[in-house]
Amino acid sequence: MSIDRAPNSRIKRMNYREAIAHLNSFINFERLPEPRFNTQIRDLDRFRELLDELGNPQSLYPIIHIAGTKGKGSTAAMISSILRAAGYRTGLYTSPHLVTVRERIRVDGRIIPKAEFASLIDYIGKTSTSSYPSNHPTYRTVFEYLTAAALLWFARKRVDFAVVEAGLGGKLDATVVVDPLLTVMTPIGLDHTTVLGGSVSAIAADKAHKIKSDVPAVAARQSAEARSQLVRRAGEVGTELTFAPGHTEFEPLSSGLHHQSFFAPRRSLGNDAIHLNLAGRFQLDNTSTVLTSIGKLVEAGFPVAPRAVQRGLSRVRLQGRMQLVRRKPSLVLDGSHNPMSIEALLESLSGLIGNRSLHVIFSAMRSKPAGRMLELLSSVAANFYIAPISFPKGMTNGELRSEAEHLHLPHVICTDIPSAFDRACLEARSNGLILATGSLYLAGEVIRHLRGLPPPYLDGRIDDRI
Template identity: 40%
Template sequence: MSGPLSFASAAAWLDGLQLFKIKLGLDTTRELLADLGSPERGLPVLHIAGTNGKGSVGATLAAILTAAGYRTGFYSSPHLSCVRERFRLDGQCITEARFASLAGRLRAVLGERQPTYFEATTLMALLWFAEERVDAAILETGMGGRLDATNVVTPLVCLLTDISRDHEQHLGTGIAAIAAEKAGIIKPGVPVICSGREPQAVPVIAARCRECASPLFLHGRDFSGQLEGDGRFAYRPLNGPTRAGLPLALPGAHQAVNTALALAALELLADCYPQAAAAVPAGLARVRWPGRMESFTVEVDGRSRSFLLDGAHNQAGVEALVHSLTRGYQRERLVLVWGNMADKNLLPGLLALLPLSDRIIFTRAEPVRSASPEALLVQLPPEHQCRAECAATVAEALARAAAASSPDDLICVAGSLYLVGRARQLLLGEDCQ
């Protein structure tokens, strides 16, 4: 390839870097950053790691800082349907032209080196944020922390969301091992905001903070968030009186904790972002995080249907989905469209969803890593198999769900972010226009 890249050719080049390849380590990222002029140096970074909730916390931080008038970059992963979703500036996706330009500049310095897909997008994000002179660069780790490609920065604050068992083939077996990898983003002297909801993770994180002389602030001990009902929540800050009646745009009880993490981080950074506190109500009201407990009504084959999309892709995420469905989302019947990656054992979560589901449709978003619908069907207890069926494609699954439901029913799509992304694209179109 030679000459300027189009967006299509840039996206195809990235896909050629093996979207699903995982390579833990920082050497390639550091070498390429140096060749790009070290754009990460001096970036005002808010760094987020954890198993669940990273995106919600990042989206909340971005919404508040943008509402306060700060130029705010947000780098997240994975994307649902378009790679441009990973790169946002003041809430807007990167343009196709800028994306292609950044990809071309990265490609020009590679030589014989071949970064992974995630390393490449991380490099592009850091370069873009530096060139845009952002006031805040919110970086979400991809999987772990210690060896994650984003861990080349010295942030203003580190945030650790809920930690649970996931990616154990890469991060180690058990909560303590996973927590140690996530805590690897902690840098000397940099304050740490932590959800602290997993008892086995807290001692590991606390030990890392002591090693780095980094102050640790725990949800429930030093600050907290609590649902008040009617889409409101109360925040007990690190200092001062509780702020009650705050809007909470993201649904789910777990979002009270995620929102509190974001508010505590901004409280610590009040000297850097003095306008943020006043912008909290407006920012919270604007938070969007598509594909995570996202509900809407749309027509499918001429039928008006209600949907709930949730990228619950690990056991903790499915448990949160079950909690929400048990306590809300009024419906006559629930039709579940489900698919998960072949390397995920989500059977316990799926079994917990069965009593809530009147019909189950198994499908797959892509053929390489997704479990086959037939393989999922045979895992069901025999007494539930009569309520389940398989669809070869996501489009077919959505059509079957619409035909098998009424306007008073709820169609829930869950089990994989790839599945949710494809379903959302079919139902609503691209999120980045």
């Protein structure tokens, strides 16, 4: 089969709802328990067969591959925004989604339209490899299907670059099949420990498989355990690994709940201040990684002018990461879902709360250390509004209540996220600050509520309404 869909009006094609129903027929580990990775569960050879039948779309444009534990979405969004400002047609593939599955796949900042999404799913579904018996499908997960769809769409749209965010893990994650121009490793910490291992060293060793021979790699500042594994992997495959300096390379000028400005003493950026359209000091660490990555692209022969860097950072948009979505009372959405991210969030909020009371809407997935996250948040929170997210792997009200009571936290148990949001707004009044955190799925439910959209399906299947 070719990259471009061959027209044939006599063949019935899926509409959007049918395409979503087809996707929902595959295994979705985002809503089901995740088995520990092994070659029986994740056999990427068959996924490569699928891409081969599709014409290997991932080989038709340069790819920046982004992996890690924390900051992947922010790093991907910033690199994509800078490349677009430099005049490159840029594809962006991220996960998970907050509202619609289509937001995972973008070209030049625009999410894929319903008709084109359905066309891709239909086209992939008609490959000969998809006709294998049910016990031998070419791809068995929703993530693999979406990855194939994104790579194919980028080829159809003739992108100059694709920024691809990794999924879960390293050597058996579907995105590892790409041969990137550059690999970027964001900070690695404890997350998905039941799947990837119970130590930072074990998780870093798995994620380090994204580093490939003859592909330069950039890494954010890392713990000693993670750094050691990345250095070892780079040595094994014989490739260059550059560590970004981190936030200490910048001179902060101003910061708020929706932006920050700083001076970056890099000769390639000139002497102008940088205005970043993202809040949080942790974003300075991500920015350092981004600037180091852009420098590598320039070295590889892809021009990016200083003005494009400045424009890209000032225009970057990202939902659910320390995102100010309304005022009076101020509402901040942040998808932090592990202690490492919560600590970074609190460090950023420390100078912005002032004398305002902080009201925290909280929920979490059952696999996450909710008790530790609540304990960290309790150092600044005046009250907690706890409710279950509409997702099969989310904690129940009983489980959330147990964690809150064990820590003797002031809390209100609510039936659902919209109720928790309304109660927090009532009690925070105009001078309070509301923080919704603990899960990206929680952030997504708040966004749905604010937009008047229906809540997600309780069984976690992909929503065919939006």
